[in-house]
Amino acid sequence: MSRTPLPLPSTDDLRAALERVPARRVECAVGDFTSLARGKVVAASDFVGMAGCRLPSVVFGLTLTAGEPDAVFGPLLPEDYADVRLVPDLATLAPRPGRPGEATVICEPVGQLAVQGGEMSIQALSPRAALRHVLAQFRAAGLQALAAPELEMFLLKRTEHNGQVVLGAAEPYGHAGASERVTEVLCLERASHFDAYFDELYAACEVLGIPMTGHAHESALSQYEVNFAPGDPLAQADAVWRFKRLAREVALRHGFMASFAPKPFLDLPGTGMHWHFSVQRPADATWPHVFATPAGEDSPALHHFIAGLQRHAPAAMALFAPHDMAFDRIALSDASPSHASWGHEARSLAFRIPASGGSSRRIENRLPGGDANPYLTVAATLGLGLLGLREGALPVPGQPDALALPANLPHALNALAGSEALRGLLGSPLVEALVAIKRHEHDERRLLADPRQQWDMAYLLEAA
Structure with missing residues (x-):
């Protein structure tokens, strides 16, 4: 699949950007299939001279535990770890919160690599580039999408016993012994104990342009939800990717842990990453809102969009629930859907239509967990919805067995590997690499005597 790479910025563009965001150093950050940021911090002069920086290609094929799957290294990535260029998207350049004299910018990998049987474009393994490709299809269809995420996270303390x-539950800074004893759902008093944490988080979000608009105590022990204002899908995926790192870093400074792990407590609700999507025609259209009629009713297009999601949801689950722990969230459900159901209002549905007027009609995808990659989540949701618009099918009501979702990660990965639709949207190299990495992680985990303790708690708790 041919994708348009990020344009290489000129020296003048780079210098002008660094005048707007003065910095002696620049953090070049790039996303792989995890939620972690990879990259380097380079001197501003080197950043201008290299138009970004260079990074070993190995990072785009590693598992969460730094494993190197045979199905990736050789067929998809070179075994000699050849370097690739990281090209910065200067629209994302911002001061790095709490680091005077340092800026941060989101980059994408660009370059051709020698692999078994020929050459490979490293851009084909970039989740962010995959999302840009899907959004280009929306533009070609004369459509524009808006996205608004809701993220859940746990604020925790972690100890060892036997x-x-x-x-x-986390203890607020300076208040030893003041941790939550029972779940205090939507409790403002408990949330206020973490005012210092959220004050710093809001301030840092403002620096990075993350549109965080509110927070509340959720329905599990020491669990909180944060809300974002609607915006451009690529900018929103960037914001979520940055936010997860930011929430973890700020939490450490306050003496506790922020975790997006999908099901850290088996007897409590898990961690979701819910996304609201709407689609518009050009602003000069008589009625720009694709998902509703001028009378405020659901439009046929909304139903077609949902039908596309329903049809391909089993394969997309490998993106929405990319770790074994994520299927604990679904099996031990607390409003975590197990079927590709749809309807109005009920939070047990996979694809929910919140109560809204015609101009704000939207679809909420409630399948993704806190461990999902935001770029792949948004690319899959919008891309499959666009396929539904093109096909014109109607969604299936209720929760028949035909809408059942995979019950475990191996079944989801098999569905993804066999999905021509998602290969067409994301590219076969990305699908093959992701499937190989996740199978490697699953095999590594299942050989352990206590997988939740020895794998999930050891690795996923802090890196989901």
Whole structure:
């Protein structure tokens, strides 16, 4: 699949950007299939001279535990770890919160690599580039999407007892012993104990342009939800990717842990990453809102969009629930859907239509967990919805067995590997690499005596 790479910025563009965001150093950050930021911090002069920086290609094929799957290294990435160029998207350049004299910018990998049987474009393994490709299809169809995410996270303390990881509610900074004892759903008093944490988080979000608009105590022990204002899907995926790192870093400074792991407590609700999507025609259209009629009713297009999501949801689950722990969230459900159901209002639905007027009609995708990659989540949701618009099918009501979702990660990965639709949207190299990495992680985890303790708590808790 041919994708348009990020344009290489000129020296003048780079210098002008660094005048707007003065910095002696620039953090070049790039996303892989995890939620972690990879990259380097380079001197501003080197950033201008290299128009970004260079990074070993190995990082785009590693598992969460730094494993190197045989199905990736050789067929899709070179075994000699050849370097690739990281090209910065200067629209994302911003001061790095709490680091005077340092800026941060989101980059994408660009370059051709020698692999078995020929050459490989490293851009084909970029989740962010995959999302840009899907959004280009929307523009070609004369459509524009808006996205608004809701993220859940746990604020935790982690201790060891008899060789086991024990999780508990975080204690507010300077208030030893003031941790939550029982779940205090939507409790403003408990949330206020973390005002200092959220004050710093809001301030840092403002610096980075992350549109965080509110927060509240959620329905599990020491669990909180944050809300973002609607915006451009690529900017929103960037914001979520940055926010997860930011929430973890700020939490550490306050003496506790922020975790987006999908099901850290088996007896409590899990961690979701819900996304609201709407689609518009050009602003000069008589009625620009694709998902509703001028009378405020659901439009046929909304139903077609949902039908596309329903049809391909089993394969997309490998993107929405990319770790074994994520299927604990679905099996031990607390409003975590197990079927590709749809309807109005009910939070047990996979694709929910919140109560809204015609101009704000939207679809909420409630399948993704906190461990999902935001770029792949948005690319899959919008891309499959666009396929539904093109096909014109109607969604299936209720929760028949035909709408059942995979019950475990291996079944989801098999569905993804066999999905021509998602290969067409994301590219076969990306699908093959993701499937190989996740199968490697699953095999590594299942050989352990206590997978939740030895894998999930050891790795996923802090890196989801």
